[in-house]
Amino acid sequence: MGPKLTDFEVLATIGSGSHGTVRKVRRRYDGQVLVWKELNYGAMTEVEKQGLVMEVNLLRELRHPNIVRFQHHIVDRRATTLYILMEYCPGGDLGRLVSRCRQTSTFLEEGFIWRVLSQICQALKVCHDRTLHHGRLVLHRDIKPANVFLDSEGRVKLGDFGLARTLNSEASFATTYAGTPYYMSPEVMQGRDYNERSDIWSLGCLVYELCALHPPFQASTHRDLAAKIREARYDSIPIQYSCQLKEMLALLLTYEDYLRPSALTVLHHASLVANTSGGS
Numbered sequence: 001m002g003p004k005l006t007d008f009e010v011l012a013t014i015g016s017g018s019h020g021t022v023r024k025v026r027r028r029y030d031g032q033v034l035v036w037k038e039l040n041y042g043a044m045t046e047v048e049k050q051g052l053v054m055e056v057n058l059l060r061e062l063r064h065p066n067i068v069r070f071q072h073h074i075v076d077r078r079a080t081t082l083y084i085l086m087e088y089c090p091g092g093d094l095g096r097l098v099s100r101c102r103q104t105s106t107f108l109e110e111g112f113i114w115r116v117l118s119q120i121c122q123a124l125k126v127c128h129d130r131t132l133h134h135g136r137l138v139l140h141r142d143i144k145p146a147n148v149f150l151d152s153e154g155r156v157k158l159g160d161f162g163l164a165r166t167l168n169s170e171a172s173f174a175t176t177y178a179g180t181p182y183y184m185s186p187e188v189m190q191g192r193d194y195n196e197r198s199d200i201w202s203l204g205c206l207v208y209e210l211c212a213l214h215p216p217f218q219a220s221t222h223r224d225l226a227a228k229i230r231e232a233r234y235d236s237i238p239i240q241y242s243c244q245l246k247e248m249l250a251l252l253l254t255y256e257d258y259l260r261p262s263a264l265t266v267l268h269h270a271s272l273v274a275n276t277s278g279g280s
């Protein structure tokens, strides 16, 4: 028998993840603090609902220290709402951290940026390994600062896996793409399929934003943004960051997806940098 909604006490609303409201909750019988994301599936077709069930079952299998742990799910059929229960990360998300740095004009330590890069790559290596998921590829599809979290030990965790592939009905499409697609890769901009190297492009945009405190490609319209991404030209990151970090960014933001490195290759490159530059 799975958990029921009444087994939990809502403590606070802590955000709006992709596709739904995120709340901090406490499990009554043992006091454990978790997070649940509320996802209304009322506007979904039967096919989309089946796809959602498959994606949720896939998320359940993702067990890794650098992936926000999926704990349970609860379905409220009367309210056509799915509650996805996940690990609480007391350090919050990197989106808030970058905002605070921008407001106080303080830059992040290079060592912290390398740790984020390495630990997210560890998470992507697991997601992109087909042998671990019955031959299926797990793509995050929405890597950005707001979807990277810090636990109580400062460990970096990739979370809020975009269910975009499932939520492709009109209503949910609008929700999914409500924001500006700053991190969209050139191949997706050109209408080609999202693939694991598209996650690597978004990781490059994330690392760039941790350095510069703004995305590498910015524009006021989608058309201008697409033009900038197509040019794949971006301003240099602040001079206090190393040449190795600049080289890593050039690797991650390689225009051609088939020339972009895999998560495993990025990890090898980062460990080489750490070993030759006295760690970071």
Ligand SMILES: CNC(=O)c1c(C)[nH]c(/C=C2\C(=O)Nc3ccc(Cl)cc32)c1C
Residues within 6 Å of the ligand: 014, 015, 017, 018, 022, 035, 037, 068, 086, 087, 088, 089, 090, 091, 092, 093, 096, 149, 159, 160
């Ligand atoms: C002000 N709120 C925060 O700093 C904050 C904290 C301490 N945790 C979170 C968010 C999550 C959290 O702690 N675990 C999560 C799992 C999935 C999703 Cl989509 C979000 C979270 C947030 C937004």
